[in-house]
Amino acid sequence: MTLPTRSYAAFLFDMDGTILTSIASAERTWTKWAIAHGLDAATFVPTIHGVQSVETVRRLNLLGVDPVAEAAAITAAEMVDVDDIEPIAGAAAFLASLPPERWTIVTSAPRALAEVRLKAAGLPIPATMIAADDIPNGKPAPDCFLVAAERLGVAARDCLVFEDAAAGITAGEAAGADVLVITATHGAAHDLAARHVRIIDYRDVTVVTQPDGGLVLAPR
Numbered sequence: 001m002t003l004p005t006r007s008y009a010a011f012l013f014d015m016d017g018t019i020l021t022s023i024a025s026a027e028r029t030w031t032k033w034a035i036a037h038g039l040d041a042a043t044f045v046p047t048i049h050g051v052q053s054v055e056t057v058r059r060l061n062l063l064g065v066d067p068v069a070e071a072a073a074i075t076a077a078e079m080v081d082v083d084d085i086e087p088i089a090g091a092a093a094f095l096a097s098l099p100p101e102r103w104t105i106v107t108s109a110p111r112a113l114a115e116v117r118l119k120a121a122g123l124p125i126p127a128t129m130i131a132a133d134d135i136p137n138g139k140p141a142p143d144c145f146l147v148a149a150e151r152l153g154v155a156a157r158d159c160l161v162f163e164d165a166a167a168g169i170t171a172g173e174a175a176g177a178d179v180l181v182i183t184a185t186h187g188a189a190h191d192l193a194a195r196h197v198r199i200i201d202y203r204d205v206t207v208v209t210q211p212d213g214g215l216v217l218a219p220r
Contacts, residue, residue, distance in 0.1 A: 002197060003197060003199075003205065003217045003218065003219065004160060004178055004180065004197055004217055005216075006178075006216070007210050007212075007214030007215065007216050008158060008159055008160045008178070008214060008215045008216075009102070009152075009154035009155070009158035009159060009213075009214060009215075010102045010103055010104070010149065010152045010154045010158070010159045010160075010215070011098065011102065011103040011159065011160050011162060011215060012103070012104060012105075012106050012145055012148050012149065012159050012160070012161045012162065012172075012177065013095075013103065013104070013105050013106065013161075013162045014050075014105075014106060014107060014108075014161075014162060014163045014164060014165070014168045015105050015106075015107035015109060015114055015117065015118070016049070016050075016107065016108075016109065016117070016164075017049065017050075017088075017164035017165060017182065017184075017185040017186055018088065018162050018163060018164045018168075018182045019087060019088055019091040019095065019105070019121075019123060019162070020085060020086065020087050020088060020091065020117060020118070020121040020123060021085065021086060021087075021088060021184070021185050022078075022082070022085045022117050022120075022121075023049070023185055024084050025078060025081045025082060025083075025084060025085055026048065026049075026078060027045050027048075028081060029074060029077045029078045029081060030044075030045050030048050030074065031045055032077075033070075033074055033077075037062060037065070039060075049164075049165045049167075049186070050108060050139055050163075050164075050165025050166060050167035050168045051108055051138055051139055051140075051167045052071070052108045052132045052138035052139075053070075053071040053074050053075060053108075053110075053132075054067050054068055054070075054071035054132075055067075055138055056071075057070045057071055057074075075109075075110050075112070075113050078113055079112065079113055079116050082116060082117060082120040085117055085120040085121050086121055087121045087122060087123055088182060088184050088185075088201050088202065089184065089200075089201040089202065089203050090201050090202030090203035090204075090205075091123065091201070091202050092122060092123060093202070094202040094205065094206075094207070095123065095124060096124075097206065097207055098207060098215070099209060099213065099215075100126070101152065102152070102209075102213065102215055103126065103152075104126045104128040104129055104130065104148050104151065104152060105118075105125075105126055105129045105130070106129075106130045106144045106145055106148045106161075107129070107130070107131055107132070108132055108138050108139055108144075108167075108168075109131060109132060110131060110132045110133055111129070111131035111132070111133045111134075114129065114131050128148070128151040128152060130144050130147055130148045130151070134147065135147060138167075139165075139167040139168050139170070139171040140166075140167040140168075140170035140171045140174070141171060141174070142156075142171050142172075142174035142175035142176075143171075144171060145159070145161060145171055145172055145175035145177055146175050149175070149177075155176075156175040156176050156177045157176040157177060159175075159177045159178070160177065160178050160179075160180055160215075160217075161175070161177045161178065161179045161180070162179075162180050162182060163179055163180075163181060163182070164181060164182045164183070164184075164185055164186050165186060166192050169181065169192040169196065170192065178196075179196045179197075180196060180197050180198070180199065180217075181196045181197070181198045181199075182198075182199060182200070182201065183198050183199070183200050184200050184201045203220070204219060204220050205217055205218070205219065205220055206218050206219070206220045
């Protein structure tokens with residue numbers, strides 16, 4: 001296994017597809033929405049991942065559709081469909097091994113939905129979490145990772161971003177952070193993943209905390 005060899009001040013984790021999988025839940029909701037709006041669900045649904053719901057609706061430019069209201073309705077539907085949400089393999093133990101002040105979650109989901117999904121997956125909710133509500137410009141803009149690093153008191157260039165989707169990878173790159181791609185849900189098919197270190201999940205990786213608090217990844 002090839003892993004980054006440098007020490008990082010903090011780890012910044014995307015949520016959906018990176019530390020938990022809610023893809024089935026999300027795609028069920030978005031499929032119903034797409035069909036109701038006359039869209040080809042098979043073509044449209046793969047485009048929803050990694051960006052804020054309001055931006056997904058907005059870029060469709062549907063006549064007479066209020067993106068904010070539609071996104072709120074979609075979020076409400078997603079919050080009651082959590083039965084098959086589960087952590088990515090090894091994620092719970094990996095997060096538990098990290099110093100709490102050295103990591104956080106950076107998600108395109110609204111905070112209420114993120115908290116519901118994290119609880120459903122049995123994963124912790126860091127006090128420093130960045131959600132869609134906190135950042136006007138969502139991924140692929142770098143703002144979310146820049147603010148997350150600031151909340152942790154470190155520079156984004158000293159962080160390792162854990163991502164799975166193209167929008168998040170682009171955001172991490174733009175923030176100046178290193179990026180590690182988790183391939184458990186989306187695989188490594190998109191071009192952006194090919195230029196970064198990739199691991200399937202967290203079962204075969206551990207972290208070594210340096211005397212200065214820095215974090216170094218190592219094979220388990």
